[in-house]
Amino acid sequence: MKNWKRAAAAAMIMTLTAAGCGSGAGTKKEKETALDPEKPVTITVWNYYTGAQQTAFDGLVEEFNQSRGKDLGITVKASNEGGITDLEENVLAAAEKKVGAKEVPNIFAAYTDTAYNVDKMGIVADLSEYFTEKEKEEYIDSYITEGSFPDGESLKILPVAKATEVFMLNKTDWDKFASATGAELSDLETIEGLTETAEKYYEWTDSLTEEPDDGKAFFGRDAMANYMIIGAMQLGTQIIEGDGTGKVKINFPEEIARKLWDNYYIPFINGHFSAAGRFRSDDIKTGNIISFVGSSSGATFFPDKVILNDDESYSIETEILPAPQFKEGEGYAVQQGAGMVVTKGSEAEIEASVEFLKWFTDTKQNTYFSAASGYLPVKKVANDAEAMQKETDGNETVGKVIEVSIETVNNNHLYTTPAYDNGTTARNVLEYSMSDKAAEDRQAIEADIAAGTPRGDAIAKYDTDENFKAWYQSTKEKLEQTVK
């Protein structure tokens, strides 16, 4: 009798010891995880990727779900929520629980401003505790800093794919122009050079036909805000100047504004610059322009042929150059590309989100995604042009974009505006105030010309100090409104 009791006691002790050992081993191993493969977590990711980027992203999501996600019990569902602006609106609508809005996603892609706004609603998770210092150090410093708001300690945006601006050129048509006019690619290193070259190109194309004033535009810009902000930076002015605590002030000196004006508005109304389609790559495609400054992430959209109409089209070669900078300015390049923001949720959801993002930004995946999309990897080790080239898989354009992007990143100060309450509004002011006015005025000029006004007169009507000042004042006011 006694024996079996002893046996039972021994069995019990063994069980307890085993359990103890198990939990002991567990605490030694790592932080307790809320993840359980038996209880899979589904996390939603809202992004703005389209086309090839979307394909690449969805492919990686699928890969994650089948590999590490499966192991950890994580299922990622990615969905495109329109462009970056639509995405922001949708996130805010979800966060504000507007009628018809969806549930707040676990992860959404956002620029600093959006993230800042959403963070103020208290739904953004601080990821700093999920990353060791060593892990953080693996990322390019400025990318991490961008997401460390409002105090510089926390981590609200995890960089996943960054972009900067490059200059893309339809080399086929350029070569014709260059050989005819002696224009050189080096002319395109400065904004001033670009403006001159664009004028030259207009004149050269105008000369190709009998028809007067039918010159073609040379250049376009995708992101006017970048032009304004980075341009100002190069010229020594930080339009939106933050103090590190979320408070900003607006610096918008007239001479800076004037320089920006002269190098965009003036060539635009002259027809040297243009913006017809949604993106400047569309304008290249339709033969509207032959060069533009756009995000490196747009590399995949850069066309390989120009389609003039139903019957006329021709293939083109592409040249990628660093974005032109103001002649006397400092070397600044834009740092863009949204990061990923993780919203507050259950511990498992946050962990799952972090796991996905860590995996996604891990060198292999990140390099692949960058190569497929024209984005830049976010880790220091991944920013290796040679390694990236291998991943581009023969897509020459993308390869070139990455090469130039890395060069840009390496040779310039990267800049992005500090986040603040009305950062988005300010950005929109900068994005549209000049471009919209330019587009509007160019339309009016064209109408005037069509109505018989000589081209010079029609342009002169708008190329005035008054016009500039009116715009300047209005824009300045709008900007300053955002900080009041």
Place this chain on the structure above:
Amino acid sequence: MTEKQKKTVKKKSIFKKILIPLMGLLILEILILVCSVFGQGIITELNNNEKAIINEKVESRKNYLENEMIGSWMNLTYTAELINDSTEKLLKSGAITMQTLDNGSDYAVPLLSEAAEPLLAMMRTNHVTGAFIILNTGDLSVDKINGQLKDKPGIYLRDSNPQAQPSYRNQDILIERAPIALVRQMGIATDTAWNPKFDFQDSGQSYYDFLYKPFQAAYENPEYSMEDCGYWSHVFNLFGEGKRAIAYSIPLKLSDGSVYGVLGIDITQDYLREFIPNEEIADSGTGAYILALEQEDGTLSDALVNGAAYTKEAEEGKKIKIDSSQYYAYSETLNLYNSNTPFSDEKWVLTGAAPLDSIMDFAKKVELALMAAVTVTIIIGLLGSFLISYKVQKPVSDLSKEIREKDPTKRIQLCQTGIEEIDQMTQAIEKLSLDVIDSGQKFTKIIEMASVRLAGFQIDRAERQLFKTENFFDIFGCPEADGIEMSIEDFDAKFKEFKHYFVEKDELADSYIYKIPDGRGSRFLKLKCRMTEDSCYGLVEDVTQSLLEKKVLQHERDHDPLTNLFNRRAFRREVQELFEERQEELKTAALIMIDLDNLKYINDTYGHDYGDKYIIKAALAFRYYLPAGAITARISGDEFNIFLYGYDSEKEIQTVIDTMKMGLDSMVLTLPGDILQKVQASGGIAWYPKDSTSFEVLLKYADYAMYMVKNSTKGEILSFDKEHYLSKNSLIQNKEALTRLIERRAVKYAFQPIVDARTGKVFAYEALMRPEMEEFKSVLDVLEIARYEGKLNQIEEMTWFEAMRAFVGHIKAGTIAEDAYIFFNSIPNQYLSMQAERTFADEYREYLGQIVVELTEEERIDREAWDEKRTHGRELRRKIALDDYGSGYNSEKMLITISPDYIKVDIAIVNGIHQSSDKRAIVEYIVNYAHERGKFIIAEGVETEEETEEVIRLGVDYLQGYYVAKPTFTPAGILPQALETIEKMKN
């Protein structure tokens, strides 16, 4: 329980008794469990349920999808009408013409730019991934036949995520096809595969189904409405773009019936997948939803798949045939077309395919859980049963062992088991033990109280236990041994010490007599043992007292009190034993019969005291001068028998006899007056084996020899002379004749009346035996031979039965009066066996009171035989008559000894009585003697009138004789002469 029953009842340990039924129960439970699950087809049922669940899911999913398609995606008519309005307007204004409309983008742009807005709106509203409009006005089948396809103007838009909030700036939309003018106008980004027109001419792409089919349907069948010609295209990739999609399109048809293009939407595979989530079919995406066209042969073409299964086949455009050995598939048909419309025979189905594994997963889990439960149950059951059995068995077996090891003679105290019933039993055993000890003590006390000392023991060999009464060895004179603990071996050893006290074994009673010396004398112990298979019980009894008493009694029985020699009975017993059982010891032997001479004289002269002394003297001589082995007995008054045996020759015996004779002769009795009387005896010797080997015959011969001496010289002891014996007793040779006589009952009885001396009436008849064989002249011859042949007893028996038979015969014949008495002669020293007596009494019950037995004087009366006869006779109301009174040598003694009812005066007295005063005095005396004592006198042999008168005068009561009546075989009455005499005497 008998031994046999014990064997048939199989004994099992408690452990097994509990364990086996528990096991049985366990197995039964599990069988019931397993049978109830498998037997009832629960597993199949579960699988069927799983299938039914899938069926339901597919059905509801199909309904949902159908709703989505019909209710949302296929809503094209409104937009078509809007576009038709624009078209009509533009046609009217001349901006477009039907003839040039599809010639190129430039011709189509006016209409397309009008249509772009509604198209975009439709794409948003219908939540579809694509929307398109293709313009065409001619018969497409002609181009196909000619093999000259033409480019077609139109717009094709794609929305990357129709479910997301629409982008205000249409940033979520890409243009796939649209003229350049429209690209600029719409402000929508172009996709990489953008083309201003639908390129069929150079691309090698044939007319898309979504263009060709509905257009031709409307073109060829003017009676159909736009909706009637609505068509869900097969799976396609837009040229230059990789997304698999299906499209729904309707023809654009003006009110005048002219068809100028198609309007449609598309649904990409990626987007469709959101509507057919395969997770609901099977966990972890192993199942698949397939939207496809079902072919006649049941295969699926144009499949859009969500799920790993069959994706590859679908992507490669292969037809799918569901492998039923791996998948369970269920299809629901989507009702997308109205009946009798051009495409109503296209059968879109939604198929849910689940791996059989996943369907059976639950059942398998149930099965596994069940198996696990069964296994665990078995293990727990086994362990539990084992533990329970062990737990119950252990205290019981411990207790059992404890009890076995306990000394049952000591008070038993047992451990508690903790099992109530068993502890109760334990207490009962403890109490029983106390009771046993108590009763053991009681028993010892009772034994101590017995009048004789008793002791007992029991050896249990099986249990190796010894039980003995407290003072067991005390009875053996070793009280010190009682204080020592003894094993069986000790006991045996101690017991063996008493071996030399063992004196005899009584085989019959299985007992042993020990003679234990005890101070002054000895004590006798009787040990009785009883053995059973594995036990030995013994009782020791102090038999000293009873043994002594028995010996005295035996001595008294066997010895003559006067001489202390054996009596006749003991002698016969002892010698007969030698003859019958120890014949080998006899060797040469001699039977000597001795009769003391002169005893009658001494008795008569000096009284019986001196007679006795005389006898004692003789006995002393025998004692002194005969060797120890001689058997000596006093047979009757003056008669002694001596048996000498175990000698090698007659000579040795003769020497012994001579010594004894000399010793006898030397004996002298001093009689009163200092007269010295020498002891003198006559004797006969019969030799064994020379004369006979029969004891009886030797007796006869010795007797004969003795009588020879007695009748001649006296005072001598002579051997039997056979020659003389034979010559003198020729009749003896007729012994065979005697045997025949007895066998045949060859005798007849004559009846002589005995009449009343006062009335002359016949009072009785004497039955007289008449042998009917030549060899025998008279009854005396018969008796003589019978005596020598030792067959007197048979003669006696014959007499009784035959006389009585004849008598009864006569009564029945009327020749003898019913109340008459019968007299017949009996031999005094013979008597009937008990058996014969009983038979006689039964046979003649009613006549027993009429029997008078006459005892003759011829034989010497045997006291014992007489006593016997007398006792029986009294019981049977038998009367005795003394025959031949006055003729023998012992008449008075006989008279006293037998006390007869009738005295028959001998013929010698009656004959000539009237002339002899002596004879008259004797008769006078005996008549007085008899009448004073209520006895009757019969005068025998009355032959003359004078004798008759005289005896009547003397007062005799009855008369018998020739004068009265002669014996005749037919009984006769009294003779007239006698009657006259009696009459005369009366007067």
